[in-house]
Amino acid sequence: MAEALTVWYDGGCPLCTREIALMRRLDRRGNLRFVDVSDGATTCPLDRGDLLARFHVSDARGRFYSGAAAFAAMWRAIPLLRPLGLLALLPGMTWALERLYRAFLRVRPILQRWMRERERHGG
Secondary structure, eight states, X not given: OOOOEEEEEOTTOHHHHHHHHHHXXXXXXXXXXEEETTSTTSOOSSOHHXXXXXXXXXXXXXXXXXXXXXXXXXXXXXXXXXXXXXXXXXXXXXXXXXXXXXXXXXXXXXXXXXXXXXXXXXX
């Protein structure tokens, strides 16, 4: 069994909620615990702003991973996505994935606005 992970996500982000819904469906073994950081009642072990700005997961030992490393850890916990998570461990792959993730973060606000507009207009 894969090590249990806690996934810290932004429940106020339409992109994030769609992705987390997919991960919940794929996590048939219950290896992931999902925590919505946008909920003000949630106790955050790190700065809430940091958790909202970048994707994070933590393991049972309290170690945190963010960005591409967090995605790779989450993928390794889901049998169907495990091969992707293992590929991310190859030399240079996490570095390349992190660069892609940082590029995504620059356009994330634009994509969020676009998705919210679509949701408002029934799209």
